Amino acid sequence: MNVKTWAQALNTMPKLSPSEWRELDVVSRWLIATRASVLFMTFMSAALGGLLAARDAGFDWRAWLVCTLGLVFAHATNNLLNDYTDSRRGIDRDNYYRNQYGVHVLEDGLLNQGQFWIYVAITGGVALALGAWLIWDRSGLALNLMLAGTFFVLFYTWPLKYYGLGEPAVLLVWGPLMVGGTYYIVTGNWTWEVTWLSLLYACGPTSVLFGKHIDKLELDAAKGVRTLPVLLGEPAARRWVQVMLTVQYLGCIALVLSGREHWLLLIVVLNLPAFGRLLKSYQSGKPEQLPAGYPENIWPLWFSAFAFDHTRRFTSLFIAALLLAQLLN
Numbered sequence: 001m002n003v004k005t006w007a008q009a010l011n012t013m014p015k016l017s018p019s020e021w022r023e024l025d026v027v028s029r030w031l032i033a034t035r036a037s038v039l040f041m042t043f044m045s046a047a048l049g050g051l052l053a054a055r056d057a058g059f060d061w062r063a064w065l066v067c068t069l070g071l072v073f074a075h076a077t078n079n080l081l082n083d084y085t086d087s088r089r090g091i092d093r094d095n096y097y098r099n100q101y102g103v104h105v106l107e108d109g110l111l112n113q114g115q116f117w118i119y120v121a122i123t124g125g126v127a128l129a130l131g132a133w134l135i136w137d138r139s140g141l142a143l144n145l146m147l148a149g150t151f152f153v154l155f156y157t158w159p160l161k162y163y164g165l166g167e168p169a170v171l172l173v174w175g176p177l178m179v180g181g182t183y184y185i186v187t188g189n190w191t192w193e194v195t196w197l198s199l200l201y202a203c204g205p206t207s208v209l210f211g212k213h214i215d216k217l218e219l220d221a222a223k224g225v226r227t228l229p230v231l232l233g234e235p236a237a238r239r240w241v242q243v244m245l246t247v248q249y250l251g252c253i254a255l256v257l258s259g260r261e262h263w264l265l266l267i268v269v270l271n272l273p274a275f276g277r278l279l280k281s282y283q284s285g286k287p288e289q290l291p292a293g294y295p296e297n298i299w300p301l302w303f304s305a306f307a308f309d310h311t312r313r314f315t316s317l318f319i320a321a322l323l324l325a326q327l328l329n
Contacts, residue, residue: 002028009036012297013102021103021110033105033119034076038308041205042075043068044315045174048201049182051319052194055326057187063138067185070130071149071178077124078153084116085157091223127153138185145181152177167228170209175202193260200251201318203244204311210241211304215286238282241307245275248314262325271313278306 002025008014009031021029030036046068053059086092087106105111111119131146152160152173160166179198184190213220213227214237221230229237252268255261286302298305 006031010040011037013037015297016103016110018108018110030076030119030123032103033080033111034123035079035102036076038079038208039072039075040312041174041208041315042071042178044319045178045198045201045205046071046182047319048198048322049179049194050186051322051326052179052197053183053186055322055329056183056191057189060186063134063186064182066130066134067182070127070134071182073123073127073130074149074153077120077127078156080116080120080123081153082157084120089158091225124153134185138188140188141184141190145177145184148177149173149181161227162225164226164228164231167206167209167213171199171202171206173202174205175199197255200248201315203248204315207241207244207307208304208311210237210244211307212301214238214241214303215301234285238303241303242279242282245278245307245310245314249275252318262321262328264321264325264328265318267321267324268314268317271310271317274310274313278310281306 005014005024005028009028013035014032016024016032024032046064050059050064050068053064083092083104083106087104092104092107103110106113106116131149135142135146152169156166156169160169175198176195179201180190180195183194210229213229214234217227217229217234217237220227228240232240249268249272252261252265256263256265282303286300290296290299301308
């Protein structure tokens, strides 16, 4: 057991040699193989749904915990299937972008096909088992929500991502499906107020995907992967990210001024320095070489790195503000 490696895998995408991989414990391997650092966004979606449920209708710890774990394992399953699909279709071969900033367990030969499918079976099996329990315990829309989630797990990588639908899918999944779905599981109700708030929150995770696809726009275009940034072109895609994240701040201000949210939600403005760095980085194209002072372990991530840093900070402040407001009421 190596807690230090676990923490590293939860915060970055470590680069490992085959010999280093063999020295890892099974938990570290799973965290790296499933790209656990991005699972943070899923956990925060579930946290937001649970928090909104707690302030509206009380809180069911058991239902929330099962739902949260189910979502995290479903996201982890999607990451595994994403790597498999892109590997089989030849997208991740020949030191493609994915291999440059972290390991690809199939392309790097860290797992053989049999071992890889054991990871998928266990991870997906946990997600399905937890989802089945929620359907049995909650009924109602629980089955529909699980079917919708299963659709995105199976078909995000192909065909959705290949035809400019990956980014809208992420907005829907990390917003209404995860936040609204968690709220429904805990309360048994579906509200449009939660739905709209979830979309405001989901602009963050969507910006991370936008940034990732802008980073590898030329490579995607060359391999026939028509992400939304490929279809829009880089300048327009960069502007979309700037607009989405500006909407997050304006939306929070509007919610406070309208009286629908506590003034504590304005805590998100503490993230304006990170927002300023992101706006500046998105004003022009990516540097051709590693800039001085830029972390080597992150490069060649650029647009996605700024978006990820901004989203982690904004989301943490967003959730903290809502939690503090709930405790003070």
